[in-house]
Amino acid sequence: QSVLTQPPSVSGAPGQRVTISCTGSSSNIGAGYDVHWYQQLPGTAPKLLIYGHSNRPSGVPDRFSGSKSGTSASLAITGLQGEDEADYYCQSYDRSLRGWVFGTGTKVTVL
Amino acid sequence: QITLKESGPTLVKPTQTLTLTCTFSGFSLSTSGVGVGWIRQPPGKALEWLALIFWDDDKRYSPSLKTRLTITKDTSKNQVVLTMTNMDPVDTATYYCVHSTVTTNFDYWGQGTLVTVSS
Numbered sequence: 001q002s003v004l005t006q007p008p009s010v011s012g013a014p015g016q017r018v019t020i021s022c023t024g025s026s027s028n029i030g031a032g033y034d035v036h037w038y039q040q041l042p043g044t045a046p047k048l049l050i051y052g053h054s055n056r057p058s059g060v061p062d063r064f065s066g067s068k069s070g071t072s073a074s075l076a077i078t079g080l081q082g083e084d085e086a087d088y089y090c091q092s093y094d095r096s097l098r099g100w101v102f103g104t105g106t107k108v109t110v111l
Numbered sequence: 112q113i114t115l116k117e118s119g120p121t122l123v124k125p126t127q128t129l130t131l132t133c134t135f136s137g138f139s140l141s142t143s144g145v146g147v148g149w150i151r152q153p154p155g156k157a158l159e160w161l162a163l164i165f166w167d168d169d170k171r172y173s174p175s176l177k178t179r180l181t182i183t184k185d186t187s188k189n190q191v192v193l194t195m196t197n198m199d200p201v202d203t204a205t206y207y208c209v210h211s212t213v214t215t216n217f218d219y220w221g222q223g224t225l226v227t228v229s230s
Contacts, residue, residue, distance in 0.1 A: 046220055051214065089158055099160060102158040104157050
């Protein structure tokens with residue numbers, strides 16, 4: 001049972017910009033805990049894409065960016081490419097549950 | 112570089128206990144701030160955090176599974192073991208071992224191991 005809510009799917013043409021929302025509550029994102037994003041390519045393990053709301057690990061293209069506002073966070077992909085077709089998950093910490101929580105996941109399709 | 116690899120049975124029967132081992136390299140679980148945890152993903156579904164153990168032996172468990180989970184570490188062997196009791200078909204999933212720090216994200220992942228629960 002995911003505590004963070006994401007849209008099931010988003011799509012866009014190559015070169016376009018897409019955004020994925022991650023809606024939480026006052027016990028996780030709204031409490032000030034960091035939001036992280038993961039990319040899961042088909043048949044592979046997830047990979048850390050964005051950490052601490054908006055930081056990219058080494059090697060992640062700057063086409064990926066993250067932001068946070070209130071009890072929500074967003075991941076934006078600009079200049080969409082075919083290799084970006086994947087599932088994306090947000091993640092944070094929840095103080096009520098005293099544990100780490102993931103989003104419901106969003107499938108990105110490149111048209 | 113940091114690597115993690117899961118090992119354990121691919122098939123378990125309902126009511127049995129699952130034991131998974133994570134063998135890692137490239138870091139020490141005795142280093143301050145370091146943690147190793149487990150995350151699972153049922154086929155076609157979302158990720159679910161299960162448990163995490165830190166360098167100081169602090170252990171955290173998913174509240175919904177706490178009564179069934181035990182996580183331990185063997186620093187000398189660079190291993191972390193997760194046991195889950197009373198397995199059910201709904202526990203069928205790919206189980207991932209992950210590296211974490213006090214930054215609260217999971218920055219390195221194992222390849223995952225698919226565990227099927229069936230009689």
